[in-house]
Every structure is written in C-alpha cells, then in structure tokens.
Amino acid sequence: MGKRYYWLKLPDDFFRQKPIKKLRKIAGGDTYTIIYLKMLLISLKNEGKLFFDGVEENFAEEVALELDEEEENVKVTVRFLMAQGLLQLIDESEYELTECSRMVGSESASAERMRRLRDKKASQCDIGVTQQLHLSDVEKEIEIEKDKEIDNKYICPEMNSGQPQPKVEIEPVAENRTKVEIEPSCSKAELKVETEPAQADVFIKLPLINGDDYLVTKEYVKELKELYPAVDVEQALRSMRGWLDSNPKNKKTPRGIKRFITGWISRDQDKAPRVPDKPKPVSQNRFNNFHQRDYDFAEYERQLLKRE
Incomplete structure (x- = not known):
C-alpha cells in the first residue's frame, strides 16, 4: 500500500473556543494546550483514537512517555479534556479525541508528489494535453487530409512488376505529438492482495x-x-x-x-468459577511394591475376647 500523509487542520476559531480559552487560563495552560495538540497529531492515523498498551501503569503516564512530556502535565491535560468532553473513554484500553475527526486531512504519497510538481511549475505535458483537448473541428479535418496524402504518396517496391498492388495503410505521424508520462502510485512489488478467508x-x-x-x-x-x-x-x-x-x-x-x-x-x-482440584491419589506403601492388606483390628479384638 502506498504511503499516506496526514495533517491537522485547525479551525479558525480554535483558540476562541470556550474549552480552549479555559485551558489556557489555567496556570501552565499554554503547555497543556500544546500537549492537547500533540495528542491530536499522534491520533490522526487512527481516526482520533489513542490506545493504552499497558507499558506504563496508566494511560496518562503512557501518553507522557510517547509525547516526551512531564507526567504531571499530561495528567492535568487528560483530566481537563475528559471533564470537557474532548476526550472520551471507549474501553479500558482505548480513548477517543472527539474533535479530531473534523480536523484531519490526508492524501496519498503519489498525490502529494503530483501536487508539489504542479505547484513548482506547469509541466509541458499538461499544456500539450490541454491543447489537444481543445482542437477545433477544422484542425481535425486538416489532420485527416494530411494523413490521406501520406497514404497516397506511399509506394511499395513491388509496384515495378506492373501488377496492381493493394493499398498499404501506415500509421499517420502526428505532428507535435505529446508524450504523456504517468507516474505510478506504486510498483507491482508494492501491490498487496489480501485474500479473505472462505x-x-x-x-x-x-x-x-x-x-x-x-x-x-x-x-x-x-x-x-x-x-x-x-x-x-x-x-x-x-x-x-x-x-x-x-x-x-x-x-x-x-x-x-x-x-x-x-x-x-x-x-x-x-x-469464571474455579475448577476444584483433583483429589490426591492414595499414597502407596513406600516399603514394598505389593498390595497392602487392610485389617479390621476391632473385629480381631472381639474375637480374642470371646476366646477368653
């Protein structure tokens, strides 16, 4: 897949919005505003989503690690954004910046290259193509007549035999032919076909x-x-x-x-309820490897007493 570029589009009233004004009035508010903007930037590719991967103990500390900002400053910013509804908890590992979706711009790498080329200079290719698209009907008729004249003047070597030869059509040579180069967005090696499971x-x-x-x-x-x-x-x-x-x-x-x-x-x-442990097997006689007999000593005692 071709590379894609993303950028953040701030609305003209961004710093006039009440939550942003309130954030900047807090002591250290400019730092918190910059942290909010950096959070927006790292969430662009994920449609405004931020993820907690468990590298640090909590979400704010992990964001601070990624942004290279002080943990306490990030914690204050996160608490403020959640209180103002600018940051929303989706589940235990996923958060969403609610205003990000309307501030995202993106374009593919090939589109970005073509845009830079157009901004740098108007290519001769574009001029030639434009001229061809705007040829008048009269100019087209002249081109056709020229092609016919070229066909009529063409002589085959076999015509010396005196036999009528079939007319050989050749491809008309167009004057001022423009070569149009199309820049591929990606090479064949880069094309990935994902096969969905049956x-x-x-x-x-x-x-x-x-x-x-x-x-x-x-x-x-x-x-x-x-x-x-x-x-x-x-x-x-x-x-x-x-x-x-x-x-x-x-x-x-x-x-x-x-x-x-x-x-x-x-x-x-x-x-889920725990499965009870299996009962331990009865230990075998450690002194021999044959079956140990069971004796009812109470019965033996009664029999001995009767004999007496």
Whole structure:
C-alpha cells in the first residue's frame, strides 16, 4: 500500500473556543494546550483514537512517555479534556479525541508528489494535453487530409512488376505529438492482495468503525479456546457482536479489534468459577511394591475376647 500523509487542520476559531480559552487560563495552560495538540497529531492515523498498551501503569503516564512530556502535565491535560468532553473513554484500553475527526486531512504519497510538481511549475505535458483537448473541428479535418496524402504518396517496391498492388495503410505521424508520462502510485512489488478467508472458515463478523467487518475465523476461535479454557468463546463472540451493534459509537478500529476481543474474553476468564482440584491419589506403601492388606483390628479384638 502506498504511503499516506496526514495533517491537522485547525479551525479558525480554535483558540476562541470556550474549552480552549479555559485551558489556557489555567496556570501552565499554554503547555497543556500544546500537549492537547500533540495528542491530536499522534491520533490522526487512527481516526482520533489513542490506545493504552499497558507499558506504563496508566494511560496518562503512557501518553507522557510517547509525547516526551512531564507526567504531571499530561495528567492535568487528560483530566481537563475528559471533564470537557474532548476526550472520551471507549474501553479500558482505548480513548477517543472527539474533535479530531473534523480536523484531519490526508492524501496519498503519489498525490502529494503530483501536487508539489504542479505547484513548482506547469509541466509541458499538461499544456500539450490541454491543447489537444481543445482542437477545433477544422484542425481535425486538416489532420485527416494530411494523413490521406501520406497514404497516397506511399509506394511499395513491388509496384515495378506492373501488377496492381493493394493499398498499404501506415500509421499517420502526428505532428507535435505529446508524450504523456504517468507516474505510478506504486510498483507491482508494492501491490498487496489480501485474500479473505472462505465463508465456510468464518465463525462470525464483528463490525468495525470504518464500515468494514472483522472476520473471526474458526481457527482463531480454536486458539482462543486453548488460551481461555474456562470461557464459552463462541457465546462471548456473539455477545460482542450484539454489543457492537447496539453501541455503534464504540465500534473498534482494525488495529484495536483484537485487543477488544482478548480483553473481553480475559475478563470472562477471570470471572469464571474455579475448577476444584483433583483429589490426591492414595499414597502407596513406600516399603514394598505389593498390595497392602487392610485389617479390621476391632473385629480381631472381639474375637480374642470371646476366646477368653
């Protein structure tokens, strides 16, 4: 897949918005505003999502590590953004910057190169193509007549035999022919064809935030069963599907869907009742390897007393 560039488009009233004004009035507010902008930038490729991977003890400390900012400053910024509704908790490992979606711009690498070329100079290729598209009907007729004259003047060497020769058509040579070079967006080696699993191999589809479906294969279900033996994995996946359908705003990204699945099932695993330990086998006689006899000493005592 070709490289893609993203940028942040701040609205003209960004610094006039009440939450931003309030943030800047706090002691150290300019630092907190810069931290908010840096959080927006790192979330661009993930549609405004930030993820907690558990590298640090909490989300704010992990963001501070990624942004190279002081932990206390990041904690203040995170608390303020959540209080103002600018940062929303999706689940234990996923957060969303609610204003990011309307401030994102992107373009492919090939489009970016072509834009720079157009800004630098108007290429001769574009001029030639434009001239050809605007030829008048009279100019087209002249081109056709020239082609006919070239055909009539063409003489085959075999005409010296006196026999009528068929007319040989040649490709007309167009004057001022323009060479158009098209820059490929990516080479053949870069093209990746992702083969989707067959319908028979898919157990369930989980809807994603981009409108696609994540295909949960039967092989993946088998792996989950081995990892979480105390959980009914199939029913857990059906519950996930129902929850995502009922909460469309909380649908996951292609990157975060597996974290969502394992997090859900691991919580079910922790809640599952513990299986009682198997009773320990009766220890065998350590002094010999034959079957140890059982004696009823009380019965022997009664028999001895009767004899007396």
